[in-house]
Amino acid sequence: MDEKHQKIMAAISTLNTHQFSDLKHSLSLEFRHQQHLLYSLVHSPTRFSLTLHHLQSLSLHQKTLLIARYLISKLTHLTRFMETNIPKASTSLRLKDLDAALLLMLLCQVHQQEPQALERSSVQWRSVLKDYLVRSSLKLDGLGEYIDMATRCRTFLDAAGCGGEMEREVAASVAVVVGLPSVELSGGGMECVICREEMKEGREVCKLPCDHLFHWMCVLPWLKKKNTCPCCRFQLPSDDVLGEIQRLWGIIVTKSRMDSCGW
Ligand SMILES: [Zn+2]
Ligand SMILES: [Zn+2]
Structure with missing residues (x-):
């Protein structure tokens, strides 16, 4: 074997x-x-x-x-x-x-x-x-x-x-990205690691399956190029x-x- x-x-x-x-x-x-x-x-x-x-x-x-x-x-x-x-x-x-x-x-x-x-x-x-x-x-x-x-x-x-071991850089699956949940931030002070700016309270943000949050306008272009979470490298389907x-x-x-x- x-x-x-x-x-x-x-x-x-x-x-x-x-x-x-x-x-x-x-x-x-x-x-x-x-x-x-x-x-x-x-x-x-x-x-x-x-x-x-x-x-x-x-x-x-x-x-x-x-x-x-x-x-x-x-x-x-x-x-x-x-x-x-x-x-x-x-x-x-x-x-x-x-x-x-x-x-x-x-x-x-x-x-x-x-x-x-x-x-x-x-x-x-x-x-x-x-x-x-x-x-x-x-x-x-x-x-x-x-x-x-x-x-x-x-x-x-x-x-x-x-x-x-090298991973191919691939876009996340379109169907999967469309289905990602939007959540309203209940508390402020959290930073979007893509743009390094604060995500304001009450704003709708994107939640990846690993629970990391990002501005929609930051994460969408990211997922067009990569299927990994910018924080933890969790992989979305492609x-x-x-x-x-x-x-x-x-x-x-x-x-x-x-x-x-x-x-
Ligand atoms: Zn951002
Ligand atoms: Zn993550």
């Missing part, structure tokens, strides 16, 4: 019994849903050719982003237990893209295991994939497979050159997929350290 697997395992081991069975339940629901999508995809000639066409129209970069967004959805199964009051970024996949992501992953899996199978023309791919699915159903429901999938996120960051994988992976690493310290 490599270091990435150990981190995910350690993070999972910090869940309580209820959260753990919740995790397994949501993984198995998602597995059945995606299995159903894949089966109907290979059994419908129209849907298959539309999805394949969509996939072929994407650049390599767009395909990479597609898989990254798919992997983010895997990581959030786990990180949702670790950040409860954080609004979600808008990284979820539309059905068309989910179909494409599942097909792309299935093609990669077949290519790895039976390289000759896809050497035939793409017209025959549907029947190749149909046979493959019957012989070896994609096993993504078990915890072991989940951990494999989640570790791919980190491998993905390494491959994209973002694997180091719409940048690599930045978001990095943030979610960071949550898992922090959690896994808590486990290795014995809480």
